[in-house]
Amino acid sequence: MSLISPAARDALAEWLERTKALNGASENTLTAYRRDVMDFLSFITLHKGDTQGLGALARITVSDMRAWMAATRGPDLGARSLARKLSAVKSFYRWLAEREGFEPTAVLATRSPKFQKKLPRPLAEDAARDMLARVELQASAPWVAARDVAVVTLLYGLGLRISEALSLTGRDAPLADRLIIRGKGGKERVVPVLPAAVHAVDEYVALCPFDKTENAPLFRGVRGGALNPRAIQKVMEAARMQLGLPATATPHALRHSFATHLLNSGGDLRAIQELLGHASLSTTQAYTGVDTARLLQVYDATHPRAATPRKAG
Structure with a gap:
């Protein structure tokens, strides 16, 4: 006999369907x-000693x-x-309470348990350049080396x-000067494409032994199937060990590096937020390690109600 009542199970299924439809949540x-x-x-159910219908779930106590x-x-x-589990339970209950009226x-x-957030650690600019150069040396097949360089260039560039x-699929190559990327939650954003990325992808396509098909993945594994992310992770693991870089030098760290180096070069924080596809500026702040003073400068410069100077203190 299932521990969970049919009514609770049905409610959970309905909530998941709505979450997928309204928020574009991924299958994972x-x-x-x-x-x-x-x-x-x-x-x-075990705590209460009986199967919990919706009425019982409405009477959950502190x-x-x-x-x-x-x-x-x-x-x-x-x-x-x-904290992640509690967040899911709260989201479900918020929806269930509105539906059932409790x-x-x-x-x-x-309260969510406190924990130390792991801030991203971008690579230094010279380390990022070294990584791009070293990745090319990890594969014995020229087309695989070109593939790995192209992928890493897209992450950092x-x-x-x-x-x-x-x-990306075959229809995306050769790269245009802008790419429409569908990110988390199905949200689309427009990303400018650097000439270095165009060149790297062109070199890969020219060497790849598999035919480029519009609907097939652009980046292929050695047997012709879709490239597994783990392959790029392993390439970067080998490269970072050779370069003496820390374990934090991962594919995702290159995305952090892109944002941080762009900001250090004078990039606008809100523009970087759009390029990364972040829903909130605070997430971009964490990615780039930008301090609060810089964040307030952006606020003062862009918020329509921030016309008067901010008082010190």
């Missing part, structure tokens, strides 16, 4: 949401939430993971996520 995100909320509902958090937190689950305060008022770079 939806799978994580489903797992986190199912774990919560299973715990509550004590119940504390018991769940205490039972969930352990040596195998840190504060960061528990007050979800006990759930929504539960355009600020793409590795998933975005590997989602």
Whole structure:
């Protein structure tokens, strides 16, 4: 017999469908949401000693939430993971409370555990250039070397996520002067393309032994299938060990580096936010390591209600 009532299971399925439709959540995100909320509902059932219908779920108390958090937190689950689970449960309850007409305060008022956020660590400009040069030396086949250089150039030169770079298809080559990238949540953004990226992709296409097909992945694995992100991660692992760079020199670190180096060269923070596809300026601030004073300068220069000078102190 299932621990979770049919009504609760149906409600969870409906919430996931709405989340996918309204927020454009990825399948990986939806799978994580489903797992986190199912774990919560299973715990509550065992904690209460009976299958919990929607009426019982509406009567969750602060004590119940504390018991769940205490039972969930352990040596195998840190504060960061528990905070993620709590966020999923809150999102589900916020929607369920609106649908069923009950007050979800006990759930929504539960405080997330504190944890130290891991700030991204961009590479220094010379290290990023060395990485681009070293990546080319990792493969014995010239076309594989050209492929790896092209992908890494897209990460550092355009600020793409590795998933975005590997989602390009044959119709995207040769690269135009602008790319329309579909990022997280299905949101589109326009990214200018540097000549170096155009050249790198052209070299790869010229050497690639597999025919370029409009609907097929642009970047291929050695057997002709879609290139696995792990292949680029391994190439960069080898390159960073040879260069003496830290373990934080990952494909995603190149995206951080793109943003930070652009900002250091005088780039506008809001423009960089748009290039990265961030929903909030605070996320871009974390990516670039920009300090609060610089963030306030952008606010004062761009916010329509910031016409009067900011007072000191």
